[in-house]
Amino acid sequence: MAKEIPEAVRDVCLSFPEAEEYLSHGSPNFRVRGKTFASYLVNHHGDGKVALWLGSPPGAQEQRVRDEPGYFFIPPYVGPRGWLGVELDKGLSWKRIAALVREAYEKVAPASLAATIGKTIVIAAPKPKLAEDERDPLASPALQKLIQPLRDYCLSLPEAQEDPRFGAPSWQAGKRTFAFAYRYEQQLTFSFWVGVEQQGLYSGDTRFFIPPYMGHNGWIALKIGSKPNWKEIRGLAIHSYRHFALKRMLARLDAAG
Structure with a gap:
């Protein structure tokens, strides 16, 4: 064979x-x-x-x-x-x-x-x-099922849009990226901005790590298992969104409650 x-x-x-x-x-x-x-x-x-x-x-x-x-x-x-x-x-x-x-x-x-x-x-x-799932692992139904709740939440935010940057989904507030989903060392990973001063609070948890390339700018990466903590993930996403969003976007977000 x-x-x-x-x-x-x-x-x-x-x-x-x-x-x-x-x-x-x-x-x-x-x-x-x-x-x-x-x-x-x-x-x-x-x-x-x-x-x-x-x-x-x-x-x-x-x-x-x-x-x-x-x-x-x-x-x-x-x-x-x-x-x-x-x-x-x-x-x-x-x-x-x-x-x-x-x-x-x-x-x-x-x-x-x-x-x-x-x-x-x-x-x-x-x-x-x-x-096909070897050529593009993120296209597998199992991973798409895990990514979809993040996609739905990110796209519910004012003026957010999806951009398949570098072959993986990312979400932008206007033109500024606030969330990524990708495979890192064979594992589904989500990344968000938390700020350099906050990275240490997360990196003590083995689910988190400081990602290459963008970690020095204050990003944190979260390894996604079979049962993600969606409350935690939404909290990371909204914090990152607020950092990058324009004032008019934040006004709409706050007005919506």
Whole structure:
């Protein structure tokens, strides 16, 4: 039976000497002696791609993206450093994918270690496509059921609107975001602004953590289990909304009681 794409990625990336897997922002990454050579991302910020981001030799990124845009792209963040995005579900052979991973590994591995590789691994092609709930876990009925009460509450607030920012639902007061729903390290998570001075009051509770990127601006993240405390969540949402809403929005909110 054919493997799934994530299994094939692990088989290839971990076939090289001293390669190891670690999670970064919920996505599998692969490194050798502390240096990352590959990242596996699915629907990154809503881009719809099932991809490997790989280190590549100078000039290779530009040439491959130009010559074969159906398979290759310039990934965000690491693209300016020459990394190559490789789409895994567009028909590119896994023999070639393995060769590209080897190239990325050899770029960062010590020469003495790279010299011990031998022949590049040969694997059977995995299933060509991911299931829809693997490509976009937030689209699953179970998670949508958990997100819907937050959506309903946020959209009940004056001039609030939903914006699918980075491929995940977020809610704005006018043009300013006050709530997010997303998957972080395989778990549904809601984020709200509480203020830097209040973060410590929440972070002692294991359900909460200070999220990357926006935590320094006073945001807190809440891991959502099977039985959320909706009174608590609504309290966080309204506090965050009040921080970002314009005066006319707050006047309407207060007038409504």
